[in-house]
Amino acid sequence: MVYDTIIVGGSYAGISAGLQLARARRQILIIDAGQRRNRFAYSSHGFLGQDGEHPGAIASKAREQLMAYPTVEWVTDTAIHAKAEQEGYAIVVGSGQSFAARRLILATGVKDELPALPGLTALWGKKVFHCPYCHGYELNGGMIGVLASSPLAIHQALMLPDWGPTTLFLNEAYTPDAAQLAQLARRGVTVEAEPVLSIGEDQADITLASGRIIRLAGLFIQPRTRLSSPLAVQLGCELEAGPTGEFIKVDAMRETNVPGVFACGDAAVAAGNVAIAVGDGARTGAAAHQSLIFR
Structure with missing residues (x-):
């Protein structure tokens, strides 16, 4: 046929x-x-x-x-x-x-293809996302992280404050220029330069290289x-x-x-x-x- x-x-x-x-x-x-x-x-x-x-x-x-x-x-x-x-x-x-x-x-x-970060794959689609329009509202205005893996992270970081207080984790992936830092500041985005060590097993909590933990409602990646x-x-x-x-x-x-x-x-x-x-x-x-x- x-x-x-x-x-x-x-x-x-x-x-x-x-x-x-x-x-x-x-x-x-x-x-x-x-x-x-x-x-x-x-x-x-x-x-x-x-x-x-x-x-x-x-x-x-x-x-x-x-x-x-x-x-x-x-x-x-x-x-x-x-x-x-x-x-x-x-x-x-x-x-x-x-x-x-x-x-x-x-x-x-x-x-x-997800970034190689311990704990991230298990939370993909649950606490780790790529689309703010699909999942941002359900974070209920909680703390939001953006894990940089490319310069595209600046786009997410500038959008996401509409859904909750936002921290951009540079994670040694790229360095924003002066104009981008000014844009982030105007949107109220916190910039965290310390490298990320891992993400929590059940929650999108970021552990930094120093051992400091930043608790998040959700994490966005590229x-x-x-x-x-x-x-x-x-x-x-x-x-x-x-x-x-x-x-x-x-x-x-x-x-x-x-x-x-x-x-x-x-x-x-x-x-x-x-x-x-x-x-x-x-x-x-x-x-x-x-x-x-x-x-």
């Missing part, structure tokens, strides 16, 4: 793209390995109608609604290889099966990101540099430089959250559908 569209990635962007195609009565296949980027978080915020819900519950309900459409199929596996064929594209999954489609949507997401899947590179999709890592370059219709290959969600935007991923997926699904008609 040749599907109208294969969507690789069954998280928020992929399901949203699939919903547009399913409602157009197109035959689609979603291939998903079950590795949502936000699977470490207890709750999701900023998405209309779902504010505060568990991210897994949002994804499960969305999948249930999508699978109610009779033209949708779902394969739980990892897509490991993609290649162009005469009438479209073929995807090979870990089990060895191969699937073909006229169009391909890459909703493969990214992986976060993880590097990398594409979760090699498919875009295998197909020859052009990438572009973002503030935290490369992402797939798309045009206004969410199509890559490879005809018939579209991309959406975190794999195709410089920064995102659930609401952005859902909207981006909806745009991409509609664009892929129209490409089946008008070319």
